[in-house]
Amino acid sequence: MKIAVLGAGSWGTTLAVLLAEKGFSVDLWAHRKEFALELDRFRKNFRYLPGVLFPDTLHITGDISSAVEDAGMIITAVPSQALRETLSLLRASSLEETIIVNVAKGIELDTGRRLSEVVLDVLPAILPEKVAVLYGPSHAEEVSERQPTTVVAASSSLETAKKVQDVFHTSAFRVYVNTDIVGVEVAGSVKNIIAIAAGISDGLGFGDNAKAAIITRGLAEMSRLVVGLGGDPMTVSGLSGIGDLVVTCLSRHSRNRYVGEQIGKGRSLDDVVTHMKMVAEGVPTTKAVVALSKKLGVDMPITVAVYEMLFEGKPAEKAILDLMTREPKKELEE
Ligand SMILES: NC(=O)C1=CN([C@@H]2O[C@H](COP(=O)(O)OP(=O)(O)OC[C@H]3O[C@@H](n4cnc5c(N)ncnc54)[C@H](OP(=O)(O)O)[C@@H]3O)[C@@H](O)[C@H]2O)C=CC1
Numbered sequence: 181m182k183i184a185v186l187g188a189g190s191w192g193t194t195l196a197v198l199l200a201e202k203g204f205s206v207d208l209w210a211h212r213k214e215f216a217l218e219l220d221r222f223r224k225n226f227r228y229l230p231g232v233l234f235p236d237t238l239h240i241t242g243d244i245s246s247a248v249e250d251a252g253m254i255i256t257a258v259p260s261q262a263l264r265e266t267l268s269l270l271r272a273s274s275l276e277e278t279i280i281v282n283v284a285k286g287i288e289l290d291t292g293r294r295l296s297e298v299v300l301d302v303l304p305a306i307l308p309e310k311v312a313v314l315y316g317p318s319h320a321e322e323v324s325e326r327q328p329t330t331v332v333a334a335s336s337s338l339e340t341a342k343k344v345q346d347v348f349h350t351s352a353f354r355v356y357v358n359t360d361i362v363g364v365e366v367a368g369s370v371k372n373i374i375a376i377a378a379g380i381s382d383g384l385g386f387g388d389n390a391k392a393a394i395i396t397r398g399l400a401e402m403s404r405l406v407v408g409l410g411g412d413p414m415t416v417s418g419l420s421g422i423g424d425l426v427v428t429c430l431s432r433h434s435r436n437r438y439v440g441e442q443i444g445k446g447r448s449l450d451d452v453v454t455h456m457k458m459v460a461e462g463v464p465t466t467k468a469v470v471a472l473s474k475k476l477g478v479d480m481p482i483t484v485a486v487y488e489m490l491f492e493g494k495p496a497e498k499a500i501l502d503l504m505t506r507e508p509k510k511e512l513e514e
Pocket residue numbers: 187188189190191192193211212215228257258259260262265266283284285286318319320321457458459461
């Protein structure tokens with residue numbers, strides 16, 4: 181089977197290499213033609229994944245139509261806010277039998293939609309059962325070194341989730357399946373916001389107690405949003421929830437935790453993101469989730485605090501004090 185990977189950042193490149201090494205014929209599409217030429221010339225992604233040599237079965241292209249032509253599966257690995265624009269370059273009618281697997285994490289800012297909903301919006305000829313996501317604790321840097329990693333393939337169709345599992349599964353990349361695509365997508369998106377909070381705590385010089393509090397209470401607000409959007413609260417105890425939350429809040433590789441750390445040290449958001457070459461999805465997702473939670477009446481105090489620090493200039497010390505001095509609560513929800 182031919183597979184198209186759209187997006188040649190660190191994650192798209194990692195997955196394209198994994199699939200090509202498994203023996204699939206893979207087309208990796210980069211949106212800048214000159215970057216596609218550079219990738220092909222050096223057979224390496226110096227910018228986003230230095231050190232990984234491309235196998236011969238990996239074909240690089242800057243032409244999205246040729247990338248998806250005859251592909252049985254399309255992997256979308258562009259930043260969440262660029263997904264709509266990328267998919268709109270495709271001709272929906274030719275993709276009815278294709279499985280679309282989104283691996284970007286986030287919520288669309290303008291619409292508040294999950295990314296699988298964006299896929300269906302832009303490509304109405306595709307049935308919801310043909311859409312999946314692949315989420316979980318999986319930093320590209322470690323996956324590309326074949327370090328043990330576990331992820332979850334989620335689709336409303338178990339058959340589709342199992343196909344995705346079959347395609348990606350290796351002895352170092354273990355893929356589980358889940359039919360709660362809503363829960364998986366919401367959990368995998370909210371974890372990036374909580375990771376910014378964890379980074380802010382690091383930047384302020386707080387220790388393990390504060391980090392554990394952010395992870396645990398972050399999980400509570402993640403669960404409330406999952407339920408509010410119709411997902412299964414059990415999903416947050418899985419790889420896309422607690423799994424990805426742990427990796428993102430603790431890892432030196434995490435871009436979202438890094439953004440938070442710099443904010444905690446007193447830098448402005450603009451200054452931090454303009455000097456980063458990689459995408460930190462938690463930034464737009466914070467805005468999108470605050471709007472969603474207000475609409476649904478879901479209480480998300482850490483997310484709101486992150487919003488105030490990122491976009492309203494609230495000092496981090498004041499935000500932490502406000503969180504700690506909220507009205508005392510029961511630990512578990514009714
Ligand atoms: N890195 C990781 O470990 C993981 C990442 N993810 C998710 O995967 C998604 C992609 O992340 P990642 O690969 O890390 O990102 P990177 O920051 O490594 O790279 C971003 C890529 O997106 C491209 N891009 C930027 N704007 C557009 C656009 N408008 N249209 C098409 N492509 C564009 C960039 O190209 P250019 O160079 O031209 O800017 C670059 O190739 C994110 O949602 C992330 O959360 C999920 C799991 C793991």
